[in-house]
Amino acid sequence: MKQKIIKKTRRLLKKPPNLINYEKIYRSFSWKDAEKEIVWFPGKKLNAAYNAIDRNVLGPRKNKIALYWQGENGERKKFTFFELYLLSNQFANLLKTLKVKRGDRVFFFLPRVPELYFGFLGALKIGAVAGTLFAAFGPQALLDRLKNAQAKFLVTTKQLYPRVEKIEKQLPDLKKIIFIENLEKVLNRMSIKFRPCRLDPLEPAFMLYTSGTTGKPKGVVHTHQAILLEHMTAKWVLDLREDDVYWCTADPGWVTGIAYEILGSWSNGASTLVYEGRFDPKQWYQLIEDYQVSVWYTAPTAIRMLAAADSGLVKKYDLSSLRHLASVGEPLNPEAVWWGLKAFDLPFHDNWWQTETGGILIANYPCLDIKPGSMGKPVPGIEADIVNDKGEKLPVGSIGNLAIKPPWPSMMKTIWRRPSKYKSYFIKGMACHERGAKRRVEWYITGDLAYKDKGGYFWFVGRADDVIKTSGERVGPFEVESSLLEHPAVAEAGVIGKPDPIRGEIIKAFVALKPSWKPSSKDKIRKNSQKDIKSKRIRLTNRRRLYFRGILKLKRRVNSPLGGVFSK
Numbered sequence: 287m288k289q290k291i292i293k294k295t296r297r298l299l300k301k302p303p304n305l306i307n308y309e310k311i312y313r314s315f316s317w318k319d320a321e322k323e324i325v326w327f328p329g330k331k332l333n334a335a336y337n338a339i340d341r342n343v344l345g346p347r348k349n350k351i352a353l354y355w356q357g358e359n360g361e362r363k364k365f366t367f368f369e370l371y372l373l374s375n376q377f378a379n380l381l382k383t384l385k386v387k388r389g390d391r392v393f394f395f396l397p398r399v400p401e402l403y404f405g406f407l408g409a410l411k412i413g414a415v416a417g418t419l420f421a422a423f424g425p426q427a428l429l430d431r432l433k434n435a436q437a438k439f440l441v442t443t444k445q446l447y448p449r450v451e452k453i454e455k456q457l458p459d460l461k462k463i464i465f466i467e468n469l470e471k472v473l474n475r476m477s478i479k480f481r482p483c484r485l486d487p488l489e490p491a492f493m494l495y496t497s498g499t500t501g502k503p504k505g506v507v508h509t510h511q512a513i514l515l516e517h518m519t520a521k522w523v524l525d526l527r528e529d530d531v532y533w534c535t536a537d538p539g540w541v542t543g544i545a546y547e548i549l550g551s552w553s554n555g556a557s558t559l560v561y562e563g564r565f566d567p568k569q570w571y572q573l574i575e576d577y578q579v580s581v582w583y584t585a586p587t588a589i590r591m592l593a594a595a596d597s598g599l600v601k602k603y604d605l606s607s608l609r610h611l612a613s614v615g616e617p618l619n620p621e622a623v624w625w626g627l628k629a630f631d632l633p634f635h636d637n638w639w640q641t642e643t644g645g646i647l648i649a650n651y652p653c654l655d656i657k658p659g660s661m662g663k664p665v666p667g668i669e670a671d672i673v674n675d676k677g678e679k680l681p682v683g684s685i686g687n688l689a690i691k692p693p694w695p696s697m698m699k700t701i702w703r704r705p706s707k708y709k710s711y712f713i714k715g716m717a718c719h720e721r722g723a724k725r726r727v728e729w730y731i732t733g734d735l736a737y738k739d740k741g742g743y744f745w746f747v748g749r750a751d752d753v754i755k756t757s758g759e760r761v762g763p764f765e766v767e768s769s770l771l772e773h774p775a776v777a778e779a780g781v782i783g784k785p786d787p788i789r790g791e792i793i794k795a796f797v798a799l800k801p802s803w804k805p806s807s808k809d810k811i812r813k814n815s816q817k818d819i820k821s822k823r824i825r826l827t828n829r830r831r832l833y834f835r836g837i838l839k840l841k842r843r844v845n846s847p848l849g850g851v852f853s854k
Contacts, residue, residue, distance in 0.1 A: 292623070292633050292656040300609040303652035305522040308663065315666035317695060320518055324553065331484035334491050334513040335410035338552040339374060340482065342367040347528060351557045354531070354577055355400050358563035363400060367552075370404050375480035376473040377408030383476075384439065384462055388413035388483060389490065391435045394538075395428065395442040395450065397421040398562045401466040402538060403548060405441055406492075413483035414439075415507070416492045420539035421446060429453040430502055431495045432460065435702060443467065487511035493702060494541050496641040505702030506541075512644045512696035513549050519646040519665055520550030523637055524581055525610045528555030533573070534583040535561070541641045542614050545696070546583060550645070556581070567595040571603040578607040585615040586622055587778075589634060593625040594777035594800045600629045608632060610652060614639075617746045619768035620658035636661055638688075638746065640732060642711065644696030648744050659768060660743040661736070668694055672738050677713040677728050685747050688736040689713075689729035697730070754783035754791050770795055775803040 292298075305311060324337045342348065353365040365373070386392060392409045394416065396402045402418075409416040417435055419428065428449060432440070436459040442450060444467055454460065491510045495503040520526045524546065532551050536542035551558050559577050563569060565588060574582065592600075611626055611634045618636035626634040637649035638661040648670055650662035664670040669691035672680045680686040692712070701708040713729045735747040748754075748763045763781040770779035778798040783791035 289657060292627065292658065294653065294655055298632060299652060301525075304525050304527065305651055305653055305666075308651055308653055308666075312664070312666045317514070317667050320514060320667065323521075324514055324517055327484040329484070330487070332487045332510045332513075333411065333482040333485055334510045334549055335374065335407040336482045337513050337517070338549050339367060339371050339407055342552070342555055343371045347555050350528070350555070352552060353400065353403060354557060354559045356559075356561050356563075356573065357399075365400065365404075370407065372478045373404040373473065374407035374411060375478055376476040377405050378411040378480045378482075379476040380464075380472060381408060381412050381414065381439070382480075384464075386412055386414050386439060388485075390414045390439065391417055391437045391493070392439040392441070393417040393419055393432060393435065393437045395419040395421065395423070395440060395446055396466065397443075398537060398560050399466065400560075401441070401469055403560070405466075406538070406544070406548060408480075410491055410510070411480060411482040413485060413489070415490045417505075418492070418494060418538045418544065420537060423449070425449050425452040427503075429456055431505070432457055434495075434502070435493065435505055438462075439464065441466065485510050488699060490699060492544060494539075494544070494641055496541075504704060504707060506641050507699045507702055508541075508644045508696065509699050512545070513553060515645040515665075515667075515694060515696035516545045516550035517553040518667075519649070520546055520554050520556075523635070523646050523649040523651060523665065524551075524583060524612055525652050526551055526554040526556045526581060530556040530580045531559060531577050531607070532556040532581045532583070533559040533561075533577070533579045535570075535585065535588060536583070536614065540615070541644065542583075545645050546614075565591065567592050567599055571600065571605065574605050574608065575603045580607050581610045581612075582608060583612045583614055586613050586618045586636075587616065589613060589618070589622045589626065590771070590778060593622065593629070596801075605630060611635065612637060612650075617661070617768075618659075619771050621768065621771045623656065623658035633658075638662070638734075638744070642698045643690070643694075643732075644698060647690060647694070657739075657741075657743050660739075660745050662744065663742050664744075670744065671729075672736060673713075673729055673731075682740055683737055685735055685737045687729075687750065688732045688734040688744070688746075690732065691728070692730050754781070754793055766793060766795065770797060775799055777801075 325341050326332055348368045349366050351364050352367040352370050355363045381392065392414045394402050394405060406416050406418070417437065419431060433456065437457065438459055438461045440450065440460060441464045444465055447465070450463065488509045488511065490507050491512065493505050493507045495505050497503045526532055534542065534547040534551065536547060538544050538547060547558060547560070559573065559579060561573055573579065608630055611630065611632050613634045613636050618634060623633050626632060633656050635650035635656065637646045639646045646665060647668045648661045648664050650656050650660070654663065671689055672684060672686040673689045674680055674686050711730055713731060733750050735750050737745050737747065739745065752763055754763065766781045767779040770776050776797050777800045780796045782794050784794040786792045
């Protein structure tokens with residue numbers, strides 16, 4: 287069956303894209319030329335916070351709204367670039383009075399409140415390493431991260447503090463806890479002037495903890511030069527410009543919330559919307575209407591939950607301000623792309639990256655046709671390919687390790703206090719961007735399995751440690767889940783392998799129904815799904831026979847906080 291492609295027409299492009307000719311730019315691109323897009327200090331020094339905020343204050347964006355904030359209770363605030371500049375300067379001066387030094391770890395254990403955003407920028411300005419923690423974390427999760435990071439300063443709320451109090455005595459490096467309830471009064475006593483530290487591009491800027499399939503969470507450290515790739519991808523992939531109102535629904539506890547809600551978006555001069563509350567379809571549509579959101583970056587889980595809601599709900603709101611949609615955090619199934627086209631007259635653009643990569647590396651672009659289900663093509667300046675376990679390139683259409691050629695500007699600097707773990711990501715030893723490295727690394731191995739088609743589009747198959755091995759074949763959970771999601775009753779689907787004495791593993795699926803379907807329909811759904819999966823999986827792969835035994839456990843969907851789904 288011939289694959290359906292979404293052709294980019296004038297109807298789907300409300301404005302000419304920032305990146306017009308992908309193939310030409312990809313062939314001629316160099317990071318050295320791209321460095322002209324950001325501000326450097328004499329001696330090739332850099333500060334990511336300066337590029338995100340201060341540079342805007344020196345030009346016509348000074349009094350432009352940088353941050354629209356809406357609390358869960360409906361409270362609204364807005365901040366210009368100049369106001370964020372002043373607040374981040376005052377916060378940096380506060381840290382200075384507390385004797386925060388370059389390289390000290392300053393962590394933020396906060397909900398999505400304004401203090402998180404200007405506080406993060408202030409920490410970067412003084413040369414500290416900023417860390418972010420989800421407000422949902424319990425004491426053990428906090429202990430694992432703060433102790434490993436040797437965190438010296440923590441910014442939090444009195445409401446969240448009881449969780450910290452339970453572990454505080456186990457954090458010998460923690461010097462000071464700053465409560466934001468007292469922050470306004472304290473900041474008013476601080477100078478509004480601050481000269482951002484001029485840093486080596488490879489000095490650490492921020493760190494995030496990401497969970498793997500085994501062991502403790504690992505601290506991924508990123509440098510100030512990460513903003514170069516984040517700026518370029520926000521410009522070319524998200525198509526941001528200074529007249530946009532941009533909504534990235536990610537929490538800054540995820541790398542997305544830092545790279546594309548603080549750094550890359552503001553360096554392009556866009557106005558950012560931040561909503562403190564939880565997912566609710568009506569509230570989300572109302573936010574888009576009220577703030578005239580033009581670019582929307584959200585998670586596939588959220589897209590599927592919106593699609594599963596009342597089909598007529600989207601028509602009750604004026605969403606005509608939207609011009610570009612993108613998704614992040616997990617693979618985007620084809621059905622969600624088509625639903626976006628139907629609901630908003632715009633398709634969602636999937637892209638691929640990881641906490642470790644620091645920014646988008648493979649993407650669907652406004653200027654390119656979309657193959658629903660594909661991750662897209664590599665960002666200019668990024669060389670991606672499919673390789674075997676020896677680092678040898680595989681033929682087109684072959685499933686193998688998704689690999690990236692290092693270095694790139696936003697590539698992680700290290701795994702905090704775990705150098706051997708860092709080296710394990712690379713084939714043939716040390717990373718070539720490290721000073722003193724004697725051998726050049728050939729590939730960064732992402733841990734994802736994928737394949738590349740004849741047109742150069744990449745297709746996600748699954749995490750290497752999640753792939754199901756059945757009857758000698760490797761089956762990616764994502765493509766099975768995508769087929770399940772095409773059933774009209776299914777809102778969410780998850781697929782795992784179950785041990786089987788004959789086939790090694792069989793495929794086991796868990797699904798959640800849309801509100802309009804009742805669990806009593808399970809027998810019909812089970813029967814239809816088994817039939818559909820068999821035919822669709824053969825069509826999807828078109829090169830091998832696969833076995834499937836459908837075991838569906840139907841549960842009602844419950845709303846939950848949104849974020850990344852796959853462990854990276």
